[in-house]
Amino acid sequence: MSVQSTKAVVLDHLVDGEVSTKNFRLESKPVPEIQDGQVLVQVVAFSHEPAQRQWIDANTDERRLYTTLIKPGETIRAPIVGRVLASKLPKYPVGTTLAGFHGWAEYAVLSEGEIFAAVPPTADGKVDLHALDVFGLAGNTAYVATAEYGKIKPGSTIVVSGAAGAIGSLVVQLAKKVFGAARVIGIAGGKAKCEWVKTLGADECIDYKSSDWEEKLRAAVPDYADIYFDNVGGPMLDVMLQLVKPNGTIVVIGAISTYNGEPLKISNWPQVIYNRLNIRGFVNLDHPELIAQGQTDFAKWIGEGKIDVDEIQTVVHEKIEDVPKTWLRLFDGSAKGKIISQIAA
Amino acid sequence: MSVQSTKAVVLDHLVDGEVSTKNFRLESKPVPEIQDGQVLVQVVAFSHEPAQRQWIDANTDERRLYTTLIKPGETIRAPIVGRVLASKLPKYPVGTTLAGFHGWAEYAVLSEGEIFAAVPPTADGKVDLHALDVFGLAGNTAYVATAEYGKIKPGSTIVVSGAAGAIGSLVVQLAKKVFGAARVIGIAGGKAKCEWVKTLGADECIDYKSSDWEEKLRAAVPDYADIYFDNVGGPMLDVMLQLVKPNGTIVVIGAISTYNGEPLKISNWPQVIYNRLNIRGFVNLDHPELIAQGQTDFAKWIGEGKIDVDEIQTVVHEKIEDVPKTWLRLFDGSAKGKIISQIAA
Numbered sequence: 001m002s003v004q005s006t007k008a009v010v011l012d013h014l015v016d017g018e019v020s021t022k023n024f025r026l027e028s029k030p031v032p033e034i035q036d037g038q039v040l041v042q043v044v045a046f047s048h049e050p051a052q053r054q055w056i057d058a059n060t061d062e063r064r065l066y067t068t069l070i071k072p073g074e075t076i077r078a079p080i081v082g083r084v085l086a087s088k089l090p091k092y093p094v095g096t097t098l099a100g101f102h103g104w105a106e107y108a109v110l111s112e113g114e115i116f117a118a119v120p121p122t123a124d125g126k127v128d129l130h131a132l133d134v135f136g137l138a139g140n141t142a143y144v145a146t147a148e149y150g151k152i153k154p155g156s157t158i159v160v161s162g163a164a165g166a167i168g169s170l171v172v173q174l175a176k177k178v179f180g181a182a183r184v185i186g187i188a189g190g191k192a193k194c195e196w197v198k199t200l201g202a203d204e205c206i207d208y209k210s211s212d213w214e215e216k217l218r219a220a221v222p223d224y225a226d227i228y229f230d231n232v233g234g235p236m237l238d239v240m241l242q243l244v245k246p247n248g249t250i251v252v253i254g255a256i257s258t259y260n261g262e263p264l265k266i267s268n269w270p271q272v273i274y275n276r277l278n279i280r281g282f283v284n285l286d287h288p289e290l291i292a293q294g295q296t297d298f299a300k301w302i303g304e305g306k307i308d309v310d311e312i313q314t315v316v317h318e319k320i321e322d323v324p325k326t327w328l329r330l331f332d333g334s335a336k337g338k339i340i341s342q343i344a345a
Numbered sequence: 346m347s348v349q350s351t352k353a354v355v356l357d358h359l360v361d362g363e364v365s366t367k368n369f370r371l372e373s374k375p376v377p378e379i380q381d382g383q384v385l386v387q388v389v390a391f392s393h394e395p396a397q398r399q400w401i402d403a404n405t406d407e408r409r410l411y412t413t414l415i416k417p418g419e420t421i422r423a424p425i426v427g428r429v430l431a432s433k434l435p436k437y438p439v440g441t442t443l444a445g446f447h448g449w450a451e452y453a454v455l456s457e458g459e460i461f462a463a464v465p466p467t468a469d470g471k472v473d474l475h476a477l478d479v480f481g482l483a484g485n486t487a488y489v490a491t492a493e494y495g496k497i498k499p500g501s502t503i504v505v506s507g508a509a510g511a512i513g514s515l516v517v518q519l520a521k522k523v524f525g526a527a528r529v530i531g532i533a534g535g536k537a538k539c540e541w542v543k544t545l546g547a548d549e550c551i552d553y554k555s556s557d558w559e560e561k562l563r564a565a566v567p568d569y570a571d572i573y574f575d576n577v578g579g580p581m582l583d584v585m586l587q588l589v590k591p592n593g594t595i596v597v598i599g600a601i602s603t604y605n606g607e608p609l610k611i612s613n614w615p616q617v618i619y620n621r622l623n624i625r626g627f628v629n630l631d632h633p634e635l636i637a638q639g640q641t642d643f644a645k646w647i648g649e650g651k652i653d654v655d656e657i658q659t660v661v662h663e664k665i666e667d668v669p670k671t672w673l674r675l676f677d678g679s680a681k682g683k684i685i686s687q688i689a690a
Contacts, residue, residue: 054619061587065571066618224409233614242406252617264611269578270600272626274399275409280623281617 001085001094002038003031007320008075008105008330014058015271017332018260023056024324029075030108039089039115041108043081043096045315045342047132047166052078053259066283075103081119081131085342092118099131104323106343127345133313133338134298137284138166141253143294144284146174150227150251154180157221160202161186162231164193166338167253169200169312171229176201177306185220187213187236189333191244196336202309214239224248233257233264241268244277252281260331312337319343347428347440348376348385351451352418352665359403363605364676368401369669374420376452383435384460385455386427386443386463390660391475391686392511393672397423398604411628420448426464426476427453428689437463444476449668451688453638472690478658478683479643482629483511483595486598488639489629491519495572495596499525500565504585505547509538509577511683512598514545514657516574523653530565532558532581534678546621559584569593578609584592587623597626605676656680664688 002176004029012025034040047298055070055077062069068078072076080103084096089112093194100107100115117129147165148151158175162168163186175181186197194205206217217239224245230237234257237250244250258264272279284291301307314335316326323341330339350373357370379385399405400415400422408413415422425448429441434457437443445460447453464476470635478484490512491497503520507513508531529541531550539550551562563586569590575582579602589595603609617624629636646652652683659680662672668686675684 054615064587064591064616066619242409244410252614255615255618258612258614261612263683264609264614265605266609266611267606269597269603269609270399271409271596272624273600273628274411275626276628276631277626279617280622281619282621283619286621 001040002033003085003107004184005008006031006105006107006209008103009320009323010075011056011070011072013072014069015053015056016058019053019056019328021324021328024076026321029105032109033088034088034109036088038111039084039092040086041080041100041102041110042089042344043080043082043102043106044082044097044127045129045132045340046078046104046139046323047344048330048339048341049078049137049138050200050254050256050259050330051137052327053330066285075105077103079132079136080108081127081129083127085289096111097121097127099136104156104320106320108300119307129313129315129340129342130309132340133166133293134302134307134309136338138338140175140284140291140294140296141172142167142170143285143298144282144290145171145229145251145253146179146292147290148287149280149282150249152179152181152227155182156226157181157183157185157223158227158229159185159187159221159225159243160229160231161236162186162188162254162256163202163205164188164336165231168229169197169229169337170307172197172200172202173307178301185225187217187232193336196311208236215264218243227251229253231256235263235265238266238268241266241271241277244275246275247278248275249278249280252279256331281337313340314338315340315342317342346385347378348430348452350374351376351450351452351658353448354668355420356401356415356417358417359414360398360401360490361403364398364401364420364673366669366673369421371666372606373634374450377454379431379433379454381433382519383454383456384437384443385431386425386445386455387430387689388425388427388447388451388453389442389472389689390426390474390685391423391449391476391525391557391668392481392483393675393684394482394676395423395599395601395604396482397421397672398675399553399581406413411630420450422446422488424477425453426472426474428472429443440467444481447664451665474658474660474685474687475654478511479515479624479647479654480640481683482644484515485629485636485639487512487515487519488643489627489632489635490516490574490596490598491524492635492639494576494625494627494631495594497572500527500640501571502530502568503572504532504566504570504575504588505532505574506581507599507601508542508547508550509533510576511657513574513576514682515652517542517545517547518652523646527537528566530562530570532577534563538681541656553581563588572596574598576601579630580610582609586611586616586620586622588618591620592623593620594625596621597624601676642655658685659683660685660687662687663675667690
């Protein structure tokens with residue numbers, strides 16, 4: 001089978017300030033014939049990643065980025081799950097469902113290096129989208145964060161912001177149900193999300209949309225926190241500088257509050273000194289060996305019932321042209337877990 | 346000899362916001378008779394330490410401080426150099442000059458635990474005030490910063506803010522003349538200070554009072570910096586988040602720009618992630634063994650001509666009642682090196 005062209009969402013222009021649907025446009029792109037070592041794939045779904053925001057930012061210093069910027073006219077890159085329609089790669093015959101890295105298009109030609117793994121169907125025969133969350137970037141990141149940068153000791157107190165997000169909802173579970181933290185405090189936006197975070201194992205969840213969130217957060221860690229896993233930045237980070245124990249660690253996983261140009265206001269920076277804090281950012285691509293180990297460990301923990309993945313994704317069924325609108329939900333906090341656009345069955 | 350009372354500068358009230366001379370008042374305090382193991386000292390000089398600001402701040406969380414807050418009516422604590430007038434401590438007979446920890450008073454009774462060391466006179470028979478800079482807190486801190494938290498490799502590029510300050514002027518010298526950094530960039534306020542920083546070994550010095558400081562700073566590290574030693578916070582820290590190499594380190598020594606309640610505005614926080622930064626604060630009191638080693642090493646390096654201490658102090662000769670005004674110069678950037686108030690010959 002061959003496909004001549006595909007609808008694709010491309011970058012219209014780089015973002016300078018706040019991102020909107022105007023930064024994207026729909027185009028028809030040619031689909032080349034597959035060569036030896038390639039497959040033609042019908043894309044089933046993409047996951048939406050905060051990291052993509054940086055790949056389209058006019059102020060990104062490309063020399064320092066772990067990838068290249070997306071140029072105007074180029075398809076927006078994204079992790080995908082897709083179904084093989086034609087194959088010159090024996091490992092992935094026609095009919096295989098696979099996880100890989102391509103972008104916002106209906107059809108794609110992938111080489112072996114862009115393919116992560118084959119994805120077996122779910123028990124009821126559907127496409128398993130967990131390749132885009134727990135077995136995708138979110139899971140990889142949660143694993144590297146806890147395995148390498150914020151090693152959780154049994155009995156410790158852990159705070160996680162963005163606790164209802166794709167990564168946060170896994171970190172909460174890892175902390176409480178895998179690594180034996182004594183107290184896990186989630187921070188999330190809204191009562192419903194907080195209720196869910198508690199079902200994941202958090203002892204308490206602070207709703208940052210409540211007016212007294214700061215008071216509640218302080219009360220939740222009377223003896224301070226050993227590690228703060230920060231997915232958000234913002235005023236929560238400022239308060240947490242006061243609430244991490246001396247020689248404690250802040251793992252900077254994300255800073256979603258700042259990605260649209262909002263500067264961070266920090267009143268408590270001297271606490272970094274007085275409390276001898278370690279603040280550490282990371283990129284999980286630096287740790288391929290840990291990512292591989294994480295896939296194995298997550299499969300085991302899911303099998304043992306320690307990690308619950310039933311509700312860690314928000315799947316939006318839509319047409320390719322509507323994907324940018326869904327992607328923007330990364331920044332409004334309206335979704336639970338990993339946001340996924342599904343464009344085919 | 347005995348002294349019945351002393352003038353002392355005490356805390357009037359804790360600081361909430363900006364500190365001023367109104368937070369202090371002059372009092373007469375009784376001087377007790379010395380007991381076994383104590384000496385009576387005439388205080389010659391105090392060093393002024395940014396850390397003191399935290400000890401008098403109403404917003405300090407005392408449970409997390411490495412010392413106690415100073416209470417209203419208590420003498421402001423400070424490192425001192427003094428001369429022994431009476432002694433019941435054979436190690437420090439009458440006439441000894443010693444370095445110790447007491448406060449803003451003309452006379453003081455010190456126990457052995459408050460005495461750091463005897464201080465031999467200078468070659469021309471004067472009191473050696475270097476006990477208050479390179480052999481005091483500033484030297485200790487510069488040593489711990491470079492020996493433990495920001496280990497400088499030969500050939501590396503180092504940026505130091507507050508480079509004309511007490512700690513910065515030592516870090517610049519350590520980087521260039523002891524640890525073999527290839528490029529050392531100082532940041533300081535004003536042309537005269539910058540010229541001085543260059544005489545200490547800095548390859549370049551950025552005057553943050555010039556309108557194009559940011560552009561100049563970027564141009565000064567075209568291949569980015571391995572370590573940023575930050576004494577200041579402020580907009581320089583924000584820019585440096587973009588200019589430290591991936592997996593590079595920011596050693597947070599001080600944050601003088603923020604101590605009077607000015608919040609830090611950070612636009613580049615996501616760089617902590619993309620550049621995998623290590624940000625680390627510390628308190629040198631955690632490292633008594635390094636401090637001891639530092640004293641030995643500094644003496645050696647000074648002897649070898651690697652560390653120049655001729656101009657690393659600004660000594661103000663004044664009466665005790667004028668000390669708070671001089672102490673406030675810590676925050677206006679008007680002094681070079683360690684600021685010392687000398688109240689007796």
